[in-house]
Amino acid sequence: MRSKVESLFRNAGLLAAATALTALSCATSAHADEKQAKSLLKAMSDYMTAQQAISFEYDTNLEVVTKQDQKIALASSGAVKINRPDKLYVTRQGGFANVEIVFDGKTLSILGKDANLYAQAEVPGTTDHLIDALREKFHRPLPAGDILISHPYDALMSEVVDVKDLGSGVIRGDECDHLAFRTREGVDWQIWIAQGQTPYPCRYVVTSTKVKGFPQYTIDIRSWKAGPDAAAGDFNFKAPDGAKRRDLKDLPDADELPEIFSKK
Secondary structure, three states: HHHHHHHHHHHHHHHHHHHHHHHHHHHHHHHHHHHHHHHHHHHHHHHHHHHOOOEEEEEEEEEEEEEOOOEEEEEEEEEEEEOOEEEEEEEEOOOOEEEEEEEOEEEEEEEEEEOOOOEEEEEOOOHHHHHHHHHHHOOOOOOOEEEEEEEHHHHHOOOOEEEEEEEEEEEEEEEEEEEEEEEEEEEEEEEEOOOOOOEEEEEEEEEEEEOOOEEEEEEEEEEEEEEOOOOOOOOOOOOOOOOEEEOOHHHOOOOOOHHOOOOO
């Protein structure tokens, strides 16, 4: 009898030890994944920081959840040129707007091409300052603005509470590192980073977890270029013939979310 009891306790002890080792292994693996994910994101950030000039084309999907719980995706496409420290050119064309944004280091100009209306505002400073002003002051955030500033890592990680390395993914034939993050503010985001010598962001997805239906904003980046000639061109705005000037707030449907989808 005693030998059976001793055997049971011994087996139980082995099981507990095995369970503890498994838990420790999982915790160590999770920590390693988190460390690797942060390292990959930091490498992308360092690469982006080092580029004085970049250009790319993009496609976006902005999801809207209606009061009837129907999820609708609004699609648009465009192009971006940044010549640091203080030059920027952006186009965006969707079903409700055809917009051009030009910044020469002093003046922000936004043109609604279809309506042939434009607005201007004095915003002297760097492209980083402009990206902040577009979001905070003018309420017209630049597509993927968080990954276009000079030091993306600091901005992206400021509210993060959970990090995951999800391995590889393939976007338009290019293998990418797939990372996922959660923040304390009810926002999840994922990023796919090109593997190799040019670790640029291929896809960036932001999910609002506190909004019913978990709507997402997705930007896919393509035709990536970096280097001295990547953003060559004229960053001086010239109003088209017949264009009329308006206040920035009066430009019709200049946002990705048009007025017909505003809250009522």
